[in-house]
Amino acid sequence: MVKQANYTMEKKDLQKFLGALASKMDVYAPVKTKGRYNFSRLKRGQEIELAGYSNTEFPPREILMPEGETLVRYARKTICEVFDERKKVLFGVRPCDVHGIIVLDKVMMGHGDMEMHYVERRKSTLIIALNCTEAGENCFCESMETDTLTGGFDILLTDAGERYHVEVGTPEGAKLVKGAGRIFTETLEKPVKPKPGCEKKLDMNGLPDMMKRAAKSKIWEDVAKRCLSCACCTFSCPTCFCFSLKHEPDMTDLSKGEIKREMDYCMLLRFSRVAGNMVFRQHRAERVKQFFYHKLVYGMENEGKSHCVGCGRCITECMAHIDITEEAAKVRKSYGR
Amino acid sequence: MVDEHTYKPNPAKVVKIIDETPDIKTFVLKFGKPADRKHFSFMPGQFGLFSLMGIGEAPFSMCSTPKDPEIKISVRNVGNVTNSMLTMKKGDLLGVRGPYGNGFPVDEIKGKDVIIVAGGIGFPPLASTVEYILQKRKDYGRIWVIYGVEHVNDIVYRSSASRWKRAKNLEMITTVEEKCKGWEGCVGLVTDPLKKLKINPANTVGLSCGPSVMLKFVSQAFQKLGIDDLDIHLSFERMMQCGIGKCGHCNIGDKYVCRDGPIFSLREIKRMQEEVW
Ligand SMILES: Cc1cc2nc3c(=O)[nH]c(=O)nc-3n(C[C@H](O)[C@H](O)[C@H](O)COP(=O)(O)OP(=O)(O)OC[C@H]3O[C@@H](n4cnc5c(N)ncnc54)[C@H](O)[C@@H]3O)c2cc1C
Ligand code: SF4
Ligand code: SF4
Numbered sequence: 001m002v003k004q005a006n007y008t009m010e011k012k013d014l015q016k017f018l019g020a021l022a023s024k025m026d027v028y029a030p031v032k033t034k035g036r037y038n039f040s041r042l043k044r045g046q047e048i049e050l051a052g053y054s055n056t057e058f059p060p061r062e063i064l065m066p067e068g069e070t071l072v073r074y075a076r077k078t079i080c081e082v083f084d085e086r087k088k089v090l091f092g093v094r095p096c097d098v099h100g101i102i103v104l105d106k107v108m109m110g111h112g113d114m115e116m117h118y119v120e121r122r123k124s125t126l127i128i129a130l131n132c133t134e135a136g137e138n139c140f141c142e143s144m145e146t147d148t149l150t151g152g153f154d155i156l157l158t159d160a161g162e163r164y165h166v167e168v169g170t171p172e173g174a175k176l177v178k179g180a181g182r183i184f185t186e187t188l189e190k191p192v193k194p195k196p197g198c199e200k201k202l203d204m205n206g207l208p209d210m211m212k213r214a215a216k217s218k219i220w221e222d223v224a225k226r227c228l229s230c231a232c233c234t235f236s237c238p239t240c241f242c243f244s245l246k247h248e249p250d251m252t253d254l255s256k257g258e259i260k261r262e263m264d265y266c267m268l269l270r271f272s273r274v275a276g277n278m279v280f281r282q283h284r285a286e287r288v289k290q291f292f293y294h295k296l297v298y299g300m301e302n303e304g305k306s307h308c309v310g311c312g313r314c315i316t317e318c319m320a321h322i323d324i325t326e327e328a329a330k331v332r333k334s335y336g337r
Numbered sequence: 338m339v340d341e342h343t344y345k346p347n348p349a350k351v352v353k354i355i356d357e358t359p360d361i362k363t364f365v366l367k368f369g370k371p372a373d374r375k376h377f378s379f380m381p382g383q384f385g386l387f388s389l390m391g392i393g394e395a396p397f398s399m400c401s402t403p404k405d406p407e408i409k410i411s412v413r414n415v416g417n418v419t420n421s422m423l424t425m426k427k428g429d430l431l432g433v434r435g436p437y438g439n440g441f442p443v444d445e446i447k448g449k450d451v452i453i454v455a456g457g458i459g460f461p462p463l464a465s466t467v468e469y470i471l472q473k474r475k476d477y478g479r480i481w482v483i484y485g486v487e488h489v490n491d492i493v494y495r496s497s498a499s500r501w502k503r504a505k506n507l508e509m510i511t512t513v514e515e516k517c518k519g520w521e522g523c524v525g526l527v528t529d530p531l532k533k534l535k536i537n538p539a540n541t542v543g544l545s546c547g548p549s550v551m552l553k554f555v556s557q558a559f560q561k562l563g564i565d566d567l568d569i570h571l572s573f574e575r576m577m578q579c580g581i582g583k584c585g586h587c588n589i590g591d592k593y594v595c596r597d598g599p600i601f602s603l604r605e606i607k608r609m610q611e612e613v614w
């Protein structure tokens with residue numbers, strides 16, 4: 001990465017900056033509704049309120065792989081793929097979620113085949129990340145080394161009292177800063193490394209090997225006894241990318257229609273069901289195991305990066321109080337040596 | 338301009354339909370453009386995703402060979418998409434994308450004796466393999482084809498099989514599970530004749546495709562015959578949506594059946610991190 005200059009911005013100018021951006025492209029920012037933040041497209045002049053913003057309820061994956069996205073459109077004689085190339089900005093992405101996006105990039109763009117719909121959306125999306133000063137209740141990013149960023153953002157903001165310290169990560173980020181004129185002032189100051197201070201911990205040291213030894217452990221059956229198979233964990237995880245393709249004919253003219261991508265979740269029984277009602281992960285314990293292993297073991301093997309980024313959402317959303325950090329600790333206790 | 342090759346199928350026309358059994362038909366498909374056929378160059382054991390617009394898409398293995406100008410698939414009626422496919426008539430269009438997956442190691446096993454064990458609708462990729470081997474007959478040693486079905490009425494590829502039976506150094510054994518009048522061949526499971534083969538294990542490879550439980554017992558029988566884990570290749574079935582390693586449906590542990598498979602050696606299977614059978 002080319003070394004880019006650092007800047008500062010007065011907090012009161014943030015609104016002006018986002019407002020100007022929103023006149024040029026779609027800006028998605030954390031917006032509070034019913035007490036919870038979620039990424040939402042800013043309307044003209046819409047103010048955002050960041051006091052009390054820890055992280056969004058649902059991950060930014062929602063913008064990069066939107067539910068029900070149209071992939072293919074066909075008619076009697078034509079068939080074409082549809083791509084979203086509109087310029088977008090994702091503002092206020094927390095470091096753990098930037099790491100989550102890096103994981104999605106590796107999956108969707110790696111291994112020889114590109115999922116072009118993801119690629120096009122990703123290419124047209126700028127990321128303005130926002131460092132954390134205070135960890136949320138279930139965060140454990142420090143354990144996962146996802147509390148800091150060395151890349152993956154176009155611009156990175158760090159809270160510095162009345163101001164934001166601004167780091168530029170890419171030439172596109174530099175253009176945004178330049179385009180905003182006097183809002184940004186160049187500085188030689190180095191940003192203070194954020195220390196969110198997570199209370200939760202997940203010791204990753206040697207964990208994947210211990211998990212491998214624990215493949216047939218009772219731990220997974222014990223989780224399964226509590227788990228409701230509701231899929232809220234997978235629904236809220238920033239790195240859960242599984243999906244199904246759905247054909248949707250136009251009911252007024254059956255020769256026309258669309259193929260859509262619907263997110264799908266390995267915690268659901270139907271996920272591995274094939275014709276003849278054969279279900280490969282029939283038992284809940286097998287599904288629980290697939291989720292935990294995908295996050296803590298398989299990601300390391302396939303993408304060289306843990307698919308758990310320590311955002312804590314699966315813990316927050318689980319009605320059965322299942323906690324990935326607690327289960328990992330149980331594995332360490334019984335299978336560590 | 339974005340490369341439109343993630344999910345867009347190319348149209349192929351049904352040029353011939355063979356009624357194999359009451360619920361299986363073989364479709365001979367011809368691409369609209371020769372370039373599309375060229376793009377779809379495949380090896381035995383690979384599969385494609387075949388779609389009927391508005392209805393859905395499903396994976397099928399080609400039963401024809403790479404050399405054939407047309408591609409052929411055999412479809413068993415088991416659900417939504419397959420049900421509609423079986424109502425197709427000559428001249429209808431089917432969407433095709435692929436080819437996907439790794440295929441059987443047909444070129445790596447040259448010089449060896451080959452045992453092929455197919456169960457039910459697992460036959461298509463192996464039929465392609467048999468034809469491929471017969472096209473290059475001198476390159477391979479002895480060939481056994483063991484094909485098992487539940488009932489006599491389930492037998493497919495009858496005319497190809499009678500041709501294979503006349504081929505040199507090829508033994509074809511068809512076995513039915515349900516005994517019935519008029520059937521003079523073997524009765525029982527595919528593993529029965531398999532266990533009785535006299536082979537030179539050091540120079541023999543075993544290939545198989547069929548239902549999960551069958552694969553389990555076939556792999557045990559291959560091992561009992563003394564075949565090395567690295568020379569046993571099994572084709573797996575899993576739920577598939579994307580075919581390109583993105584949707585996660587076909588995972589067995591950290592492996593993607595669509596991308597890393599569908600064919601895995603027994604060595605790889607033993608190292609998998611999830612129950613396989
Ligand atoms: C690599 C591979 C090769 C195959 N080759 C053949 C073949 O040559 N001939 C043949 O008759 N069948 C084959 N199958 C099985 C065939 O794909 C299923 O029977 C078919 O998908 C059922 O679709 P359906 O819509 O009729 O069933 P439904 O139960 O209505 O399924 C709906 C959708 O689920 C998915 N699905 C359901 N069952 C399966 C399955 N068994 N495997 C993968 N996805 C599934 C498909 O996307 C399907 O469209 C193969 C499967 C795989 C994985
Ligand atoms: S959120 Fe909790 S209860 Fe629901 S599927 Fe996940 S682990 Fe099970
Ligand atoms: S597994 Fe849980 S804590 Fe880890 S990234 Fe997914 S939602 Fe966040």
Ligand code: FES
Pocket residue numbers: 576577578579580581582583584585586587588593594595596
């Ligand atoms: S079929 Fe989608 S990942 Fe294999």
